[in-house]
Amino acid sequence: MADGAPTPSAPPAPAADATPMIAQYLEIKSANADSLLFYRMGDFYEMFFDDAAVASRALGIALTKRGKHGGEDIPMCGVPVHAADDYLQRLIAQGFRVAVCEQTEDPADAKKRGPKSVVRRDVVRLVTPGTLTEESLLDARAHNFLTALFRAPAKENAEPSCALASIDISTGELIAASVRLSDLPGELARIKPGEVLVGDDMAGDAEIRRLIDEAGAAMTPSPRAHFDSVRGERALKERLGVAALDAFGDFTRAELAALAGLLTYVEITQVGRAPLLRPPRKEIAGSLLVIDAATRANLELARSNQGARAGSLLAAIDRTVTAAGARELASRLASPSTDIDLVNARLDAVAYLAGEPRLRQAVREALKAAPDLARALARLALGRGGPRDLGAVRCRHPRRPRSWSACVARRRGLGLPRELMGIVERLAAAPIGIEQSLAAALHEELPVNARDGGFIRKGFNGDLDEHRALRDGSRQVIAGLQATYADATGVKGLKVRHNNVLGYFVEVTALHAPTLTKPPHVETFIHRQTMANAVRFSTPELAELEARITSAADRALALELDIFAKLVGEVLGQEQALSAAGAGLAELDHYAALAELAAEENYVRPKIDGSLVFAVDEARHPMVEQNLRRGQGAGFIGNDCRLGEESGGGTRILVVTGPNMAGKSTFLRQNALLVVLAQAGSFVPAKSAHIGIVDRLFSRVGAADDLARGRSTFMVEMVETASILNQATERSFVVLDEIGRGTATFDGLSIAWAALEYLHEVNRSRVLFATHYHELTALADKLAHAANATVEVKEWRDEIVFLYRVVPGAADRSYGIHVAKLAGLPAPVLARAGEVLNELEKADGRPKPTDLADDLPLFQATKPAPGLSEPSALEQALGALNPDAMTPKEALEALYRLKTMLESEA
Numbered sequence: 001m002a003d004g005a006p007t008p009s010a011p012p013a014p015a016a017d018a019t020p021m022i023a024q025y026l027e028i029k030s031a032n033a034d035s036l037l038f039y040r041m042g043d044f045y046e047m048f049f050d051d052a053a054v055a056s057r058a059l060g061i062a063l064t065k066r067g068k069h070g071g072e073d074i075p076m077c078g079v080p081v082h083a084a085d086d087y088l089q090r091l092i093a094q095g096f097r098v099a100v101c102e103q104t105e106d107p108a109d110a111k112k113r114g115p116k117s118v119v120r121r122d123v124v125r126l127v128t129p130g131t132l133t134e135e136s137l138l139d140a141r142a143h144n145f146l147t148a149l150f151r152a153p154a155k156e157n158a159e160p161s162c163a164l165a166s167i168d169i170s171t172g173e174l175i176a177a178s179v180r181l182s183d184l185p186g187e188l189a190r191i192k193p194g195e196v197l198v199g200d201d202m203a204g205d206a207e208i209r210r211l212i213d214e215a216g217a218a219m220t221p222s223p224r225a226h227f228d229s230v231r232g233e234r235a236l237k238e239r240l241g242v243a244a245l246d247a248f249g250d251f252t253r254a255e256l257a258a259l260a261g262l263l264t265y266v267e268i269t270q271v272g273r274a275p276l277l278r279p280p281r282k283e284i285a286g287s288l289l290v291i292d293a294a295t296r297a298n299l300e301l302a303r304s305n306q307g308a309r310a311g312s313l314l315a316a317i318d319r320t321v322t323a324a325g326a327r328e329l330a331s332r333l334a335s336p337s338t339d340i341d342l343v344n345a346r347l348d349a350v351a352y353l354a355g356e357p358r359l360r361q362a363v364r365e366a367l368k369a370a371p372d373l374a375r376a377l378a379r380l381a382l383g384r385g386g387p388r389d390l391g392a393v394r395c396r397h398p399r400r401p402r403s404w405s406a407c408v409a410r411r412r413g414l415g416l417p418r419e420l421m422g423i424v425e426r427l428a429a430a431p432i433g434i435e436q437s438l439a440a441a442l443h444e445e446l447p448v449n450a451r452d453g454g455f456i457r458k459g460f461n462g463d464l465d466e467h468r469a470l471r472d473g474s475r476q477v478i479a480g481l482q483a484t485y486a487d488a489t490g491v492k493g494l495k496v497r498h499n500n501v502l503g504y505f506v507e508v509t510a511l512h513a514p515t516l517t518k519p520p521h522v523e524t525f526i527h528r529q530t531m532a533n534a535v536r537f538s539t540p541e542l543a544e545l546e547a548r549i550t551s552a553a554d555r556a557l558a559l560e561l562d563i564f565a566k567l568v569g570e571v572l573g574q575e576q577a578l579s580a581a582g583a584g585l586a587e588l589d590h591y592a593a594l595a596e597l598a599a600e601e602n603y604v605r606p607k608i609d610g611s612l613v614f615a616v617d618e619a620r621h622p623m624v625e626q627n628l629r630r631g632q633g634a635g636f637i638g639n640d641c642r643l644g645e646e647s648g649g650g651t652r653i654l655v656v657t658g659p660n661m662a663g664k665s666t667f668l669r670q671n672a673l674l675v676v677l678a679q680a681g682s683f684v685p686a687k688s689a690h691i692g693i694v695d696r697l698f699s700r701v702g703a704a705d706d707l708a709r710g711r712s713t714f715m716v717e718m719v720e721t722a723s724i725l726n727q728a729t730e731r732s733f734v735v736l737d738e739i740g741r742g743t744a745t746f747d748g749l750s751i752a753w754a755a756l757e758y759l760h761e762v763n764r765s766r767v768l769f770a771t772h773y774h775e776l777t778a779l780a781d782k783l784a785h786a787a788n789a790t791v792e793v794k795e796w797r798d799e800i801v802f803l804y805r806v807v808p809g810a811a812d813r814s815y816g817i818h819v820a821k822l823a824g825l826p827a828p829v830l831a832r833a834g835e836v837l838n839e840l841e842k843a844d845g846r847p848k849p850t851d852l853a854d855d856l857p858l859f860q861a862t863k864p865a866p867g868l869s870e871p872s873a874l875e876q877a878l879g880a881l882n883p884d885a886m887t888p889k890e891a892l893e894a895l896y897r898l899k900t901m902l903e904s905e906a
């Protein structure tokens with residue numbers, strides 16, 4: 001059972017009075033004790049005993065009873081089969097696992113074995129958070145990974161590490177990687193699995209449980225024996241049909257063990273059905289920009305602080321038009337690269353499409369019609385596909401816009417960037433024959449389920465057409481019979497009707513019934529039913545036609561299902577080339593979307609190289625910029641940031657001071673976001689950008705309390721600061737926002753001071769450091785590679801005006817009380833705060849530690865805060881008003897009075 005959901009207690013042992021059905025239920029349930037058992041009975045999945053109690057609570061459905069067991073009522077609840085997906089989704093979202101148990105034989109065959117025999121049933125699938133394939137259970141625009149975690153055997157003098165193997169069984173994507181244990185949280189935050197498998201030896205490790213929980217995944221313990229590297233290697237080779245795995249990467253024993261655990265679990269949950277497997281991809285340490293979990297959360301890369309996609313960087317830049325394209329974009333944004341050539345090749349593709357607006361529009365228009373090929377193929381492979389999934393293969397190529405093919409033909413080998421050329425080649429290599437035969441076979445409009453029939457075109461199969469003609473022809477003959485019978489009997493109101501009990505029958509009113517029950521008609525019409533106002537008859541002719549219709553319909557459906565199975569077989573035979581084409585379309589969509597973004601939002605191509613430069617001109621924050629635009633207020637003010645060789649004095653560290661609310665955090669984060677965007681292959685919101693490739697990105701804010709984890713603000717800050725100081729390299733980019741604020745002033749200042757010195761001397765990373773400790777500006781003057789910057793504000797009539805411009809130099813004061821006033825702090829508190837501040841600032845403007853409350857930040861101010869010590873007459877008058885007690889007229893008069901006061905004060 002995954003964490004988080006209540007575990008149903010074990011089923012009772014079969015009692016002496018157990019019916020054969022309950023005995024069967026209990027046997028299957030005890031083999032699947034950790035799952036809720038969906039036990040198929042006719043048109044329902046039923047749940048019994050404790051499963052029923054738990055599920056009825058979780059789903060809000062009625063709990064009933066069915067028979068007795070051991071003298072007690074058996075609790076029961078059920079969900080209709082046709083609506084099962086909806087209920088499954090709700091159970092999975094609550095952390096349950098569900099074993100789906102189907103009838104595996106025809107009830108008629110069971111009856112033949114004797115009156116007491118039960119229909120055979122078996123579990124056909126375990127539904128768990130990490131093994132979903134149904135459209136209705138998945139987010140179309142996000143991957144759903146199942147990840148197996150394996151702790152690598154400890155090596156002397158080496159940091160402990162672990163291997164991760166992940167599969168998205170809804171697309172077949174398979175990835176393996178090894179990470180240091182300290183990087184595991186970041187890696188889980190990057191992959192964002194729905195479910196994590198761990199060996200049962202690791203399942204008790206509280207730290208591992210916590211990490212998995214924090215990644216938002218369900219944890220599933222698996223027998224340790226499943227993580228067997230020899231078995232993993234063998235299984236993978238067999239599945240891929242290769243003699244050696246070398247072509248896919250150099251997998252370590254630990255990675256093979258993780259792969260083994262993963263594949264075994266997939267086999268168990270899919271009960272023998274083999275999902276598609278793309279060739280495994282090995283992610284090599286160092287090839288990706290390392291971003292830890294805290295940084296991902298802090299920069300709101302895929303989720304906003306509220307936990308939603310809306311408001312995140314991903315949502316702000318996503319212009320894809322297909323679900324597969326959206327997944328591609330999400331993966332790339334989660335895993336920016338450190339490979340300079342690769343990043344530049346990706347930027348070439350975006351640049352090309354950015355420079356060809358007509359082609360881009362044509363491609364995007366055509367892609368809108370492209371179906372989700374990867375997920376359709378995965379469902380077909382697992383035997384869960386329907387006609388619509390075949391339909392997806394049929395229109396793999398959205399009708400190619402002429403400009404696209406012409407353009408590609410013209411530029412083939414002539415400057416079409418490498419990445420786009422690769423896509424064109426994959427699309428060209430996709431089998432055309434299968435598409436044509438599907439187009440010939442399938443109707444335009446397709447049902448979801450094959451068992452509904454009616455999806456094969458007329459003219460595709462002679463036999464099928466014949467049976468359909470017989471079925472439909474007989475229906476017409478039946479319709480004609482009504483007139484014949486009415487003429488023959490002289491009963492004008494005679495009707496031929498149909499219901500499930502009688503099949504086709506003749507119906508007349510009670511008044512006319514005697515006509516049919518007397519000779520000569522009594523020979524033809526056989527009495528079946530007398531209702532209040534009507535009498536019903538059958539005839540041998542109707543019965544015979546009905547039998548013909550039923551058998552023709554059954555036969556037609558059987559033929560359709562045969563054809564369906566053959567077409568599925570053909571499609572799966574070409575699955576690899578089709579998948580490659582599907583992946584190509586997803587990539588194309590994501591490149592065209594990034595180009596669209598660049599054009600729409602005025603982003604530029606960053607220059608990416610191996611230097612240690614970070615130089616951006618007029619850079620903007622993608623989310624804040626879009627928010628401001630929506631608010632229709634003033635626009636976003638772009639800001640430069642220069643670090644490394646291009647900074648003039650070789651500045652690596654920028655100490656940013658400035659009032660609250662001035663835009664410091666925005667400035668810090670936007671630069672970190674530019675690194676992520678650029679290395680993910682996107683253009684960036686700036687006038688120009690030059691970024692020397694970054695290996696690790698850190699972004700920290702003086703944290704809020706993390707009470708759930710039992711750590712104080714300060715402890716969290718220090719743990720995170722420690723991880724940066726221990727890991728950041730010369731190639732890293734570090735953003736620290738008010739680190740040290742969580743403790744007493746001088747302690748915090750001293751720690752911030754020492755951390756800055758360490759970053760300067762030892763880590764030598766590129767660093768943006770925002771602080772309210774004005775003392776740190778002196779440090780920037782002292783350190784060779786540090787400089788000060790501040791965010792400009794203007795004072796106007798005792799108000800503060802934010803200019804949002806980052807300029808060289810240090811802030812002269814904090815304006816904290818001004819901001820507090822903006823926030824609506826009561827006037828007496830503001831007045832008192834002004835007095836305290838004045839006191840503190842006396843004696844050469846330097847506060848004495850003994851005079852300070854422990855957590856009051858230090859600010860060196862050159863000017864007193866004018867007007868803040870006492871509220872103005874206007875403020876006093878305003879404060880004295882009580883709007884609730886005023887009539888509209890009084891309110892209007894008060895407004896005029898205030899306005900006059902304002903004018904006389906000015």
Ligand SMILES: Nc1ncnc2c1ncn2[C@@H]1O[C@H](COP(=O)(O)OP(=O)(O)OP(=O)(O)O)[C@@H](O)[C@H]1O
Pocket residue numbers: 624628635636637638639658659660661662663664665666667804805
């Ligand atoms: N460059 C900019 N152009 C326009 N508006 C901006 C800019 N930067 C910030 N803002 C606006 O100012 C608000 C506050 O910015 P931010 O949170 O970065 O300030 P801060 O200096 O970090 O404040 P504090 O010190 O209180 O944390 C933002 O939400 C945004 O609306």
